[in-house]
Amino acid sequence: AQSVSQHNHHVILSEAASLELGCNYSYGGTVNLFWYVQYPGQHLQLLLKYFSGDPLVKGIKGFEAEFIKSKFSFNLRKPSVQWSDTAEYFCAASHFSGNTGKLIFGQGTTLQVKP
Amino acid sequence: SAVISQKPSRDICQRGTSLTIQCQVDSQVTMMFWYRQQPGQSLTLIATANQGSEATYESGFVIDKFPISRPNLTFSTLTVSNMSPEDSSIYLCSVVTGASNTGELFFGEGSRLTVL
Numbered sequence: 001a002q003s004v005s006q007h008n009h010h011v012i013l014s015e016a017a018s019l020e021l022g023c024n025y026s027y028g029g030t031v032n033l034f035w036y037v038q039y040p041g042q043h044l045q046l047l048l049k050y051f052s053g054d055p056l057v058k059g060i061k062g063f064e065a066e067f068i069k070s071k072f073s074f075n076l077r078k079p080s081v082q083w084s085d086t087a088e089y090f091c092a093a094s095h096f097s098g099n100t101g102k103l104i105f106g107q108g109t110t111l112q113v114k115p
Numbered sequence: 116s117a118v119i120s121q122k123p124s125r126d127i128c129q130r131g132t133s134l135t136i137q138c139q140v141d142s143q144v145t146m147m148f149w150y151r152q153q154p155g156q157s158l159t160l161i162a163t164a165n166q167g168s169e170a171t172y173e174s175g176f177v178i179d180k181f182p183i184s185r186p187n188l189t190f191s192t193l194t195v196s197n198m199s200p201e202d203s204s205i206y207l208c209s210v211v212t213g214a215s216n217t218g219e220l221f222f223g224e225g226s227r228l229t230v231l
C-alpha cells in the first residue's frame with residue numbers, strides 16, 4: 001500500500017540549530033511531494049512542494065527540501081531554526097496529477113524550538 | 116489561496132448521536148475534501164465532495180456513517196453518524212482552488228470532536 005513515513009515524531013532543538021526532518025514514501029511511479037506545517041492554533045499550510053524539475057525545492061520561511069528518487073526520500077531542512085518554527089510538520093505525497101486533493105500524509109513531526 | 120471556515124471548531128458528543136460539521140469557503144471551488152486526523156495519527160482522506168453529484172468515498176469510509184452534502188460551490192457538510200469513541204478526531208475540510216494548478220490543498224482549522 002502507498003504510504004508516507006516520517007522518522008522523527010518529536011524533535012527538540014535550540015534556536016540557531018540546524019534542522020532536518022526525514023520523510024520517505026512508498027510510491028513506485030511519478031510522485032508529487034509536499035511539506036505542510038501547522039503552527040499552534042492555526043490551520044495547516046503549505047511549506048513547499050515538489051512536482052518535477054530541480055530536486056532541491058525552496059519554500060517559505062527559509063525551508064528547503066530535497067527529492068532523492070533513489071532513496072524515495074523528501075527530507076525537510078532549515079539551516080538555522082527560530083523559536084517561531086515551533087509547529088507540527090507533515091510530509092505528504094500524491095501520485096495523481098493535477099488538482100485531485102488526494103494526499104497520503106505522514107504521521108507528523110512535532111518540532112519544539114527552545115529560545 | 117482560499118479561506119475556509121469550519122463550524123463547530125470543537126464539540127463534545129454523546130455516544131450514538133450524530134453531528135454535522137459545516138465548511139464554508141470564500142470562493143467557488145470545484146472539489147472539496149474531508150480529512151480525518153485521529154489522535155496521534157496522520158491525516159486520512161474520508162471523501163471528495165463534488166457539487167452536483169454524490170461524494171466519492173475512500174476505502175474504509177461509507178456514506179451511511181459519513182453522509183456529505185455539497186449544495187453549492189462554496190459550502191459542504193460532513194455528518195458523523197451514530198458516533199462512538201473511535202470517532203473522536205479532528206475533521207478537516209480542504210479545497211483546491213482553480214487558480215492553484217499545483218495540487219496544493221488549503222485547509223480549514225478543523226473541527227475537534229470528542230465522543231464520550
